[in-house]
Amino acid sequence: MNVQAASDSLVEQCRTLARRAKLASRSLASASGAAKDRWLRGAAEAIRAGADAILEANARDVEAAPGFGLNAAAVDRLRLDVKRIGQIAASLEEVAALPDPVGEVIEAYRRPNGLEVSRIRVPLGVIFMMYESRPNVTADAASLCVKSGNAAILRGGKEARHTNLALHAILADQLDAAGLPRDAVQYVGMADREAVGLLLGMPECIDLAIPRGGESLIRRVVAEAKMPVLKHYQGNCHVYVDASADVTMASAIVVNAKAQRPGVCNAAETLLVHRAIAPRFLPEVARELTDVGVELRGDAASRAIVPAMKAATAADWDTEYLDLILAVAVVDDLDAAIEHIARHGSGHTEAIVTSDLAAARRFVAEVDSSAVLVNASTRFHDGGQLGLGAEIGISTDKFHARGPCGLRELTTSKWIVFGDGHIRG
Amino acid sequence: MNVQAASDSLVEQCRTLARRAKLASRSLASASGAAKDRWLRGAAEAIRAGADAILEANARDVEAAPGFGLNAAAVDRLRLDVKRIGQIAASLEEVAALPDPVGEVIEAYRRPNGLEVSRIRVPLGVIFMMYESRPNVTADAASLCVKSGNAAILRGGKEARHTNLALHAILADQLDAAGLPRDAVQYVGMADREAVGLLLGMPECIDLAIPRGGESLIRRVVAEAKMPVLKHYQGNCHVYVDASADVTMASAIVVNAKAQRPGVCNAAETLLVHRAIAPRFLPEVARELTDVGVELRGDAASRAIVPAMKAATAADWDTEYLDLILAVAVVDDLDAAIEHIARHGSGHTEAIVTSDLAAARRFVAEVDSSAVLVNASTRFHDGGQLGLGAEIGISTDKFHARGPCGLRELTTSKWIVFGDGHIRG
CATH class of the missing domain: 3.40.309.10 (Aldehyde Dehydrogenase; Chain A, domain 2)
Incomplete structure (x- = not known):
């Protein structure tokens, strides 16, 4: 992605979005598990209550679908009804019921010189999630990112744009209601395809990219991303x-x-x-x-x-x-x-x-x-089946997370050392 | 790195080297801890016994050093003596004394349906290590990679070429003696600078790149590598x-x-x-x-x-x-x-x-x-001081390993599932 090729205003929009995500991630990192779960449960309620608005937005997407060349199966994946909206809400409540991975003491010990060393689980920071038609991913990805203390930048397929924006509006409003930073979940609403390339070139603000979709999407993201990418190309x-x-x-x-x-x-x-x-x-x-x-x-x-x-x-x-x-x-x-x-x-x-x-x-x-x-x-081989509760994807990479990626795989660790004035001799 | 720019024979040499490393890594992954420690102890002995040959090679490097523009401090880092050779050997013995990280059961549990799920520690595969003047890194990097079950591809600075090749010859001979694949530790002896770029473009054979040196070396490696890079740019x-x-x-x-x-x-x-x-x-x-x-x-x-x-x-x-x-x-x-x-x-x-x-x-x-x-x-903040035993570097990345990287950080995990004919309903 050549930054010069994109318009100055698009570059500025992307930079602002990414910086806001980074700022939000700093306060989200120390948000309590209770606040995050309050958001998840509030969002589930609000999604059920807002079903009409979501269905209206979805109807616009479904109507426009043939224009994007979607076949019948793809239109079916795109289409929501009250039952599917209920499933989206229920998924948020399931994530609320999972333990908070942040703050877990991974290991802790005392060194012979009295230094107390521990390694604790902390969020990655900002996660940029790209995905194709199913609109439920908007809520699923946001829920897993925020529960693991990460800010999420979401970019769904253009064929689901209105549905995704409707879902995102509810998720963001509920962040306000739960006392969490609204910028913790942002949707890349710009129609420009270049926005994705620009964001993938901002490793100073975005810590991880997750593409979910066909192999060509994933290869494009890997080729352009300046930050790590959680992925699998194929399941042969x-x-x-x-x-x-x-x-x-x-x-x-x-x-x-x-x-x-x-x-x-x-x-x-x-x-x-x-x-x-x-x-x-x-x-x-x-x-x-x-x-x-x-x-x-x-x-x-x-x-x-x-x-x-x-x-x-x-x-x-x-x-x-x-x-x-x-x-x-x-x-x-x-x-x-x-x-x-x-x-x-x-x-x-x-x-x-x-x-x-x-x-x-x-x-x-x-x-x-x-x-x-x-x-x-x-x-x-699935996060639910292996007991991870929920998964954001499966990684075939060997570096960091391998296999089903749940909340824990969206975190990293930090070394903490307590001394009493220790200096090295 | 433009592959077309390098000569066909150099491309072929690099490809052969990388493929041999990958093959060696497959048998090294199931090598016993005893065999790996036998290699480490044998190499320590052989390095002490071969001090004369190492010093002779080192003298050639030291003599040529002013031609590479090395200042007095850099020449001092390059120069070996019997004491420093003894330290190199002792480091190998220290790594032998550390526990084998491969095969550790990270977690294991039984699912409600009776599936037995475990996550075990396995090697990454092939590690490409690039470093500057100090020749002790040749032995240190090889020892940590092989102990963690990984094949190592080593590329030291040209100013230490003869010393590194002398050390490498001993390490490789001792792999034979310990019944391990000789290709588990290879040295990139080609003088061509392009060789590094070519190897960094072979993610199908090389699982991880580790640059150790100045920030410009690290930035070059990150820009060119198609595989993950373990690194820190700066310690501000x-x-x-x-x-x-x-x-x-x-x-x-x-x-x-x-x-x-x-x-x-x-x-x-x-x-x-x-x-x-x-x-x-x-x-x-x-x-x-x-x-x-x-x-x-x-x-x-x-x-x-x-x-x-x-x-x-x-x-x-x-x-x-x-x-x-x-x-x-x-x-x-x-x-x-x-x-x-x-x-x-x-x-x-x-x-x-x-x-x-x-x-x-x-x-x-x-x-x-x-x-x-x-x-x-x-x-x-150092692998030795925090009790990791030895470190191959310090990572400021959040993905995979963060902080001091010892043997454990040179591994990944594998999910193992035992059933009794389980199928999904």
Whole structure:
């Protein structure tokens, strides 16, 4: 993003917005948990009470949607009704019920010289969240950022602009009501696409960028951001069915991992099957998958067993279908499965189905993904399912947060040292 | 860095080196603590036994040093003798004595549905370390990376090239001897400066870049790196002397923070003094600082009390002197001190000297630095002093590691989930 290319007034608007967020973050960092929860509960009430205004704004977005080229599924994701508004409000109350991560003593000890050292959890500062059509993200992201003591800068898709602005107005009013700084949640309302690039170039004010959406959005943000980015590009997730697997369990896990919700990042995209179990396992799992509408694309060895499969091409091993399609390969052994995952995986989620302890231990140790599961569906790699309460996304990065990112992952730590006049000798 | 600008053969060399590191990191990740410690102890022995060869290589570097424009202090940092070689070896043994961070169970619990969830500590992968003249960093960085299960790619300054290569040869030979992959520690021996830029553009093989040296090196690395960078730009550290401070304690802390070792990042650069204590405190601390050779640069209020001070300019508040110079300002109250630090600090280390509990608590809560000290010298912000055993650097970033970075900060986590055929409903 070339700052010179944007108009002076847009640069100034973005700078003001970012500086206000930074200032708000300073007072938010020491806000009490009670005040933050008061805001969350107040906002939930106000969203329910303001349903008519939100629905009116949403109707404008839905009406304009065809003009943005949205298909029927995308319009459905955009559309709110009273039930969905109730869900948005309920999510805020769920976040209110979670423990406040700020101030947690991560560790504390006394050094031999009497210095008292502790490491405590503190907010990151300002989080810039970019996301696509679903308007509920406006409330979800704001709630997680503020609960973890961070100011939020939100930028939703232009196709949901009126809905997002209506939700944001309520969230901001309720910050006032709760005695928290109104600038703790700001919405980037400027229509200009350049605003995002400008904000991504302000690391002095923004501590973290979180893009939520398609891979192209994420790649653009990573390319432009001068601050850290919390992200995953893809979830090219694998299920490996070991020689010793229980065939019934393995089928149930593969069907669940692929078909329970195929459009999400923790759905399985490739099935790897140990050569020894393939003749027994593949016909059964192929039948079950086909019954629920999954298209199979197999390598030569798989197709020798299940000839009805389409032939996989080289590209299939690297594709995140996000659809009812599954690539299938027969592997010689555990080593070959681990090697396939190392070569083609996206480091998101991998599962092994096995009854062999040694195989389970090696898979867990050697597969370098953010979550590795044994005898469980990849679909469990999720903040709610793993007990984090809520998640702002899943990180496949190794630096800072890896895996599901809840409130704790939106914080950092600070070292605190108490002495009695200690000086170094 | 434009890859097209570098020669094809250099690109290929860098790619090969980075890929070898990645491969080595995979087997190093599951290497036993015993094997890693065997390597560290073997390398210590071999460095002592190989002192003659190291000194010979070092003599070549020292001879060539004036040609690189090194001044006497820099040549001294470059020069090794038998004692310094002994210290390098001893550091390796100290790292061997530290606990292995890999495999630590960070948390583990059972979900209501019976899923067993754990988060364990795993290596980052491949670490690219760039550093300037001191050759001991070659051994220190290699030891911390390998002990934490990471492969290391090392690039020291050209002025220490022969010494670094001699040390590296010993470290690599000892990897063989300990049964660890030789490529776990590689030295970027290519003279081409472009090699660094090429490696910084290989995030698929390198997980973390650590520049250690002057701010210009660090800014170059941050600008070019496509992977995360562990760093601090500056240590513009403050000591704030509160109204309630014990004057004798405060003087001792300020003198220690400024003068005990002025050239390091945790030395104090600015002294802030509460208006109420300034008339009593400033003359005493000015005398003590002047006695040890510190030049003072004060604001108008300070110079009204100690007229011998030079006048500070606006630039002084933002300068990391790394020298026997201290900026001095009188502030109206604690709020003004916190505001000054927010505006001018580098987020590295700040200390308060006070006997007032409320002031200590507010300073600790509101100063947003990686380490905040109460009644102790800023010089304690150091991995060794805080009990981390050894440190590879200090991070002022908020994302991932903040403060002193030891073995633990060179790791990430992995989520492990055990089920009994769990699928999502």
